[in-house]
Amino acid sequence: MSTAILVATLGSDPTQTVINGQEYLECFASVSTGDSDLPIILRSFTKKTGCTSVLRTKKTDDLVMISGELSLISDKENPNDGLPVIGLNSICTANKDQYFNEAILVGRFSGQAKDTDSQKSASRTLAVNRYPGGNQVTDWFRVRGYDKLRTKLMDSPKGTVCEVSGMLTPQKGADGKVFLEVKCRYCRIHQKGSGGKNTIDPAKGTSAAGYDHESFTGNDEAEEMPPSQSWS
Missing domain, CATH: 2.40.50.140 (Nucleic acid-binding proteins)
Structure with a gap:
């Protein structure tokens, strides 16, 4: 089991993608860690209409609070190899006064x-x-x-x-x-x-x-x- 709750800044506009025959809405984002940012990928299964509909309204530089399953891309041929992926379970708008960076493994x-x-x-x-x-x-x-x-x-x-x-x-x-x-x-x-x-x-x-x-x-x-x- 691996889950995370984070406040993240979108690094790209969400786009539609297909992974293993399943449709997702996906975007790059980053989490502030003090002296540098951690790049992550946000991914919402399109059948999760609640999360997908909210993510679809977001754009680059928007701040969001998210929770979901934490996993890692493991593919040496993928330029994003090693990056963490958050499979969204919940998402809401965040503000600059909020900070969350919690994971449980x-x-x-x-x-x-x-x-x-x-x-x-x-x-x-x-x-x-x-x-x-x-x-x-x-x-x-x-x-x-x-x-x-x-x-x-x-x-x-x-x-x-x-x-x-x-x-x-x-x-x-x-x-x-x-x-x-x-x-x-x-x-x-x-x-x-x-x-x-x-x-x-x-x-x-x-x-x-x-x-x-x-x-x-x-x-x-x-x-x-x-x-x-x-x-x-």
């Missing part, structure tokens, strides 16, 4: 965590399955944790099922292409298997709270709830 850790030289943060790959048309497709998200969350990423065995909540941020690969990284706000372990980055508050100057760097260190995270059988 549930998947399994793959491989080993990569620590920074400063040991202030670590990154790890989270494999999230989805089933379009009944076929399994795996999205490989990179997540980053600081302080206590760094420790969780470092210590969890490969295959661990976890729930990650965090903020979408852009990073650049060695080839210069932008890819998505999720800056963890919390990481909940559901089943165990067998250096510093951006600290800018992207919501500064708006009415939003909870996007300062301290909100992503795990130091203010509530203790994990006990399993239901131990509740009294």
Whole structure:
């Protein structure tokens, strides 16, 4: 499972497209992350007439608040390879005083965590399955944790099922292409298997709270709830 709630600026006018025999309304957009913008693609299934009718009225530079399924384009031949796609479940007009950048992912850790030289943060790959048309497709998200969350990423065995909540941020690969990284706000372990980055508050100057760097260190995270059988 992977979902996101975002405030985004349209980078193009919506256009009709066909993907795997299904009709969609699609456009480019971007999410402000403080020091740079994250490019994304908004996609509305035309049979979802509510979202499609609203998106159809929008144009380049319009600001919208959206929620929907988060996925990644995985096609080396596609110039948009690696870009996040939001399959719209809801959309409304937003204003400059609003800011949302929240994602929730549930998947399994793959491989080993990569620590920074400063040991202030670590990154790890989270494999999230989805089933379009009944076929399994795996999205490989990179997540980053600081302080206590760094420790969780470092210590969890490969295959661990976890729930990650965090903020979408852009990073650049060695080839210069932008890819998505999720800056963890919390990481909940559901089943165990067998250096510093951006600290800018992207919501500064708006009415939003909870996007300062301290909100992503795990130091203010509530203790994990006990399993239901131990509740009294």
